[in-house]
Amino acid sequence: MPKVSFISLGCPKNLVDTEVMLGMLCQQGFEITNQQSEAEILVVNTCGFIDAAQQESVDAILEATRWKEEGKCKKLIVAGCLVERFRDEILKEIPQVDAVIGPNQVPQIVALCSQASDGLFAEESPFLYDETTPRVLTTGRHFTYLKVAEGCDHGCTFCVIPQLKGKFRSRRPSSVVSEANQMARQGVKEINLIAQDTTLYGHDLEPRATLSALLRQLNDVDGIEWIRLLYCYPHSTTDELLEAVARLGKVCKYFDIPFQHASAKILKLMKRGGNAEFLLRLVEKVRRCVSDVTLRSTMIVGFPGETEEDFEMLIQFVKQAQLDRLGVFLYSDEDASAAFHLGEKVPRGVARKRRDRLMRLQQKISLQKNHRWIGKRVRAIVDGPSVETELLWQARMQGQAPDIDGHILINDGPENAFRAGEFVTLEINDAHPYDLVGRIVG
Numbered sequence: 001m002p003k004v005s006f007i008s009l010g011c012p013k014n015l016v017d018t019e020v021m022l023g024m025l026c027q028q029g030f031e032i033t034n035q036q037s038e039a040e041i042l043v044v045n046t047c048g049f050i051d052a053a054q055q056e057s058v059d060a061i062l063e064a065t066r067w068k069e070e071g072k073c074k075k076l077i078v079a080g081c082l083v084e085r086f087r088d089e090i091l092k093e094i095p096q097v098d099a100v101i102g103p104n105q106v107p108q109i110v111a112l113c114s115q116a117s118d119g120l121f122a123e124e125s126p127f128l129y130d131e132t133t134p135r136v137l138t139t140g141r142h143f144t145y146l147k148v149a150e151g152c153d154h155g156c157t158f159c160v161i162p163q164l165k166g167k168f169r170s171r172r173p174s175s176v177v178s179e180a181n182q183m184a185r186q187g188v189k190e191i192n193l194i195a196q197d198t199t200l201y202g203h204d205l206e207p208r209a210t211l212s213a214l215l216r217q218l219n220d221v222d223g224i225e226w227i228r229l230l231y232c233y234p235h236s237t238t239d240e241l242l243e244a245v246a247r248l249g250k251v252c253k254y255f256d257i258p259f260q261h262a263s264a265k266i267l268k269l270m271k272r273g274g275n276a277e278f279l280l281r282l283v284e285k286v287r288r289c290v291s292d293v294t295l296r297s298t299m300i301v302g303f304p305g306e307t308e309e310d311f312e313m314l315i316q317f318v319k320q321a322q323l324d325r326l327g328v329f330l331y332s333d334e335d336a337s338a339a340f341h342l343g344e345k346v347p348r349g350v351a352r353k354r355r356d357r358l359m360r361l362q363q364k365i366s367l368q369k370n371h372r373w374i375g376k377r378v379r380a381i382v383d384g385p386s387v388e389t390e391l392l393w394q395a396r397m398q399g400q401a402p403d404i405d406g407h408i409l410i411n412d413g414p415e416n417a418f419r420a421g422e423f424v425t426l427e428i429n430d431a432h433p434y435d436l437v438g439r440i441v442g
């Protein structure tokens, strides 16, 4: 069977699709390799969300074409969200690409790789894997992502994901719990629940299910020690959910709730609703209900119609909210999005200045908050050698999600504690804007 290698880009939801495609191919006897130069089949699983991600995807595809010229690659397949948007353009503009499959055609990867298909598939039906779908974990053995739903019913005007992924559709609670048990048997200790909007989980199911009920079931899965929520939606972060997160021992006291902006005018233009007062009350309620909670959010600057006054409102909000983690994105003028047709576009240079100013403000806030950990002892999971500094290993505490948040650099500790997936007690002895430094004390 030919050797296959994947290049996986974009968000954790896309990574799960990659892992599912890997699982399906392994099940059919394909050999998987990390060496792209060795692969006879290369698959680039792309992201098509915003311009920067699209560029990264195109660069990766062009890079992969090199292996057709120099390496053993005989077939180059492009998958993922970029295909959903630019299927014909990819095939026309990059003739080295042999086939393309969209996010809803994931199961077709086997037919494509086994030459049994020319890549022209019948109409696609919404795809969502379940506990019977084979999957190969790529995130190390101790943590993983569980996709609890796919698609989105919201209409945020800057976003094209509903067009790429289709209607919101939840997996059955039994399917998610069964997969969590499978993961625990494989040694996974931390599961990160993901969807486009995780808080809407189950509302489309008959009988209806809820995220808090799912958390209660996952909390009973032996072997799993941490359950983290990512991609919550402000308006559906309910009291019931807060109560469940506060009470359930294995659920991380962590909320990732993208706010996107704080100006009522801009939130209205984004079709997200709310205002700074509503968001501040939500922040206050989350902190009141869930002690020692870590709050993460993301903001978009440069949205059409954003004035200096709107931006000042955002700055004031971030000063008041004192969030633990904040990602800031430049508005991306996607021609397939509703916002594309809004007037008053903000010049790119102005948007960049606003992003940099907001990031500087958050860096100060994050450093002040990180300093409060010095001298404290925290429970953390060891991830492995540091990606930045080979000399050190890194770990994460409950308030640090994989990939998107900082980590704790371990500068001392007993030899035998340095094992990925090991839970250790760290004493924090230094702090940086995004990372902490600590030594293993237990």
Ligand code: SF4
Pocket: 152, 153, 154, 155, 156, 159, 160, 161, 162, 196, 197
């Ligand atoms: S919630 Fe809004 S931003 Fe998120 S995927 Fe849905 S439409 Fe896009």
